[in-house]
Amino acid sequence: MKTxxxxxxxxxxxxxxxxxxxxxxxxxxxxxEDSFFLVVGTKxxxxxxxxxxxVTIFAEPRYAMAxxxxxxxxxxxxxxxxxxxxxxxxxxxxxxxxxxxIGTCTTEIIKMDLEGIAPKLxxxxxxxxxxxRANGLDYAFTQGEDTVLAATAHRCPDYKCCETNPKKRxxxxxxxxxxxxxxxxxxxxxxxxxxxxxxxxxxPSGVASQLNSELRRQFIFVSxxxxxxxxxxxxxxxxxxxVCGVNPFLSRTATTLMRRRKCQLxxxxxxxxxxxxxxxxxxxxxxxxxxPNGLEERENQIWKNIEDYTQVISGKSVFFMGDNLLEIxxxxxxxxxxxxxxxxxxxxxxxxxxxxxxxxxxxxxKKMKMPLPRIVEKPDNYSQVQRMHELKPHxxxxxxxHANPLEARNIDTKWSVEFTxxxxxxxxxxxxxxxxxxxxxxxxxSLASGSLSLSRQTAKT
Numbered sequence: 068m069k070t071x072x073x074x075x076x077x078x079x080x081x082x083x084x085x086x087x088x089x090x091x092x093x094x095x096x097x098x099x100e101d102s103f104f105l106v107v108g109t110k111x112x113x114x115x116x117x118x119x120x121x122v123t124i125f126a127e128p129r130y131a132m133a134x135x136x137x138x139x140x141x142x143x144x145x146x147x148x149x150x151x152x153x154x155x156x157x158x159x160x161x162x163x164x165x166x167x168x169i170g171t172c173t174t175e176i177i178k179m180d181l182e183g184i185a186p187k188l189x190x191x192x193x194x195x196x197x198x199x200r201a202n203g204l205d206y207a208f209t210q211g212e213d214t215v216l217a218a219t220a221h222r223c224p225d226y227k228c229c230e231t232n233p234k235k236r237x238x239x240x241x242x243x244x245x246x247x248x249x250x251x252x253x254x255x256x257x258x259x260x261x262x263x264x265x266x267x268x269x270x271p272s273g274v275a276s277q278l279n280s281e282l283r284r285q286f287i288f289v290s291x292x293x294x295x296x297x298x299x300x301x302x303x304x305x306x307x308x309x310v311c312g313v314n315p316f317l318s319r320t321a322t323t324l325m326r327r328r329k330c331q332l333x334x335x336x337x338x339x340x341x342x343x344x345x346x347x348x349x350x351x352x353x354x355x356x357x358x359p360n361g362l363e364e365r366e367n368q369i370w371k372n373i374e375d376y377t378q379v380i381s382g383k384s385v386f387f388m389g390d391n392l393l394e395i396x397x398x399x400x401x402x403x404x405x406x407x408x409x410x411x412x413x414x415x416x417x418x419x420x421x422x423x424x425x426x427x428x429x430x431x432x433k434k435m436k437m438p439l440p441r442i443v444e445k446p447d448n449y450s451q452v453q454r455m456h457e458l459k460p461h462x463x464x465x466x467x468x469h470a471n472p473l474e475a476r477n478i479d480t481k482w483s484v485e486f487t488x489x490x491x492x493x494x495x496x497x498x499x500x501x502x503x504x505x506x507x508x509x510x511x512x513s514l515a516s517g518s519l520s521l522s523r524q525t526a527k528t
Contacts, residue, residue, distance in 0.1 A: 074425060074439050081447035085390055085414065085466060086484065087115055088201040088211025089169050094488070095215055096129045098269045099294050103163035104130035105153065107181065108171030129161060135173055147184045154192050163194065164298040165222075167215060170200035195298070197222060206415035206445075207392045209316040209487060212269055216293055216320040219301070220328060223293065226263075226305030262355060265302045265330070267293040267320055268313035270492055277493045278313070278338060285352050285359055293320075304328040309354060311347075313338055313492055315424060316392035318417035334420075336427040339393075340400035341369035341494040346427055369494045373404075376501035379508060381405030386455050388465040389413045389446050390483035395421060397464070397486060399428040400500065402437050409458050412446035452476075462508060479507040 089112060092104045106112055113132040133153050154166060170181050185196040199218040201211035266278070266289055279289050291302020293310075304310075310324045311333035324330040335350035336343050345366045352359045370377075385401060387394045389412030398408045418425065432439045443451075448469060455463060455478060463473050463480045470480040481503060491500045 074429060074442055076442050076444070078444045079447040079450065081445055081450075085206075086208030087112070087171075087203045088205050088208045088214070089116065089171060089203075090208050091201055091211030091215060092116070092130045092169065094269050095167075095212060095294065098271075098296065099165070099167075099298060100296050101164035101298055102129060102167055103157050103161055103165070104167050104169060105133055105157065106130065106169040106171065107133045107135070107150075107174055107179070108169075109135050109173050112171050112173075129163065131157065146179060147187065150184060151188050151191065154188055154194070154196070158192055158194055165195045165197060167197045167199060167218075169211075169215075170198065170202060172202045172204060175200060175202050175204060195222065207316065207390065208484075209314070209391050209393070210319070212314075213317050213319045216267060216269070216317060217323040219294055220267075220304065220320060220323045223301045223304045223328070226303040226308050262288045262290060263308050264289050264333075264351065264355075265291045265293060265304065265308055265310045266313060267310055267324065268317055269294055270313060271490055272296065274490050274492050274496065277495060278344075281344065281348055281493070282351065284361070285348060285357055287351060287355060287357065304330055306330075309333050309351075311335060311351060312420075313347075314393070315396055315416075315421050318420040321420050334423045336399075336424045337396045338492050339396040340403065340497050340500065341366045342403050342431065343396060343400060343427070344492075344494045346423075350423065365494065369497055373497050373501055376498065376505055377404045379505045380501070383407070383461040383508065384409055384458070385462045385464060385504075386451075386458065386460040387411045387413070388448065388451055388463060388469060388483075389443070390464075390466040391487045392416070393483070393486055393491075394464075395424050395428060395442070397491075397500070398440060399424065399431050400497075401504065402428075402435055402440075403431050404501070405435070407437060408440040409460055410441045410443060410451070410454065412443045412451060414445060416442075416444055462504065464504075479511055481507055 089106055089108070092106065096102055096104050106116060113134055116130070116132060131153070133150065157163065157166060168181055168185065170179070174181060181198045181200075185198050189196045197218050199215040201214045205211070205214070264287060270278070275292060282289055291300070293302060295301050304324065306329045308330045310321070310330045312321055315337055321332055325332050333351055333354050336346040338344040338347040345362045348362060349359050380401070382405060384407040386409050387398060392413060392415065394411045394413045395416070398411045402408055429439060452473070455473070456476070461479060463478050464483050465473060465480055467482050467484065470482060473480050485503055486500070489499055489503060490496045
């Protein structure tokens with residue numbers, strides 16, 4: 068097969084088969100520990116949340132549903148009064164530091180003025196209210212987080228104010244961006260205090276700490292994360308601040324940080340897999356004129372540690388149907404592991420934001436002597452099934468709606484939503500990605516060997 072030098076982009080006219088973006092509540096309410104999420108929508112939205120997030124009900128999750136009735140939809144009720152009652156109850160029961168309103172499809176259709184109501188209620192109840200319209204009109208469910216982070220970016224303090232006027236804001240003392248040099252370690256490596264680097268993207272605290280440690284080994288200090296664990300600890304933004312994303316579906320947030328907050332975006336591949344993590348760190352180091360140290364040795368060690376997994380998938384083929392916008396990064400990592408990727412379906416892709424990842428994908432294919440896969444935006448699932456019937460891939464990474472039909476066609480599948488909620492970032496989490504990918508292949512191998520041994524026993528009998 069001849070390997071093309073550049074990636075081939077195609078666009079089809081398929082429908083979107085994806086989760087609703089309000090599912091971002093599951094990740095974000097755990098990340099922002101002093102927040103409360105209020106989803107404004109219909110009973111259908113409530114049923115979705117109840118089923119998708121019902122397993123967390125025993126942990127008293129910090130989210131609720133404001134269900135719209137017929138009077139609300141027909142504009143017979145006073146939206147401000149109704150929402151004020153709910154927010155006052157939330158304040159009395161939980162007293163959060165911030166309330167985040169999640170607008171749904173219905174609020175878009177009936178043109179509910181959430182942005183106009185929020186400032187009035189914010190002054191009345193004394194709690195910040197952030198409005199994010201994470202509705203099903205987006206391309207993928209992961210863009211719900213993108214919408215929330217873009218809205219939260221407007222609430223971050225100004226970098227210059229944090230630097231020159233560290234007064235109280237929102238009832239607490241704001242945090243300086245620059246660390247002091249009183250600590251012996253920081254005084255020896257003063258470059259740590261000059262990074263002004265903010266990372267955006269919601270990751271579990273343990274994974275975020277790993278990435279912080281990786282950068283600290285290169286003497287780069289992360290001045291803040293968006294979102295932060297506490298609302299009052301949001302990082303300062305403005306000119307002179309560099310921002311870098313950890314997920315490929317945060318293009319709206321990146322645009323907001325550049326255009327509205329005047330930050331400088333670090334265009335890097337995303338830290339998924341040991342290869343992506345190394346490239347991510349190297350790009351950040353280049354921005355701050357720091358020579359990376361020990362990254363190659365660490366990456367090689369990780370590859371040795373996951374050889375038991377890479378041996379299972381080496382030479383196997385995979386087909387991405389498109390669901391969560393993580394497809395490019397995961398495909399690049401699997402190609403590095405020795406897999407053949409026939410096609411990368413993706414609901415939507417901002418080529419400017421993912422430019423570094425696309426370039427890294429081409430580099431990886433050339434290094435592994437693999438053909439560049441087709442990249443299909445807005446794929447038509449019927450046509451994809453026909454292509455899979457011809458290509459016969461070993462594995463299809465797909466949304467849940469198509470998993471059972473593909474299994475019936477004797478194609479092993481893995482739900483793409485599992486990659487969204489798993490810990491896949493950083494070098495040390497490469498095994499988690501490969502565990503998800505190899506599980507259906509190992510299961511089929513076990514069944515095949517089991518049926519073979521059973522046939523032998525039958526023959527002996």
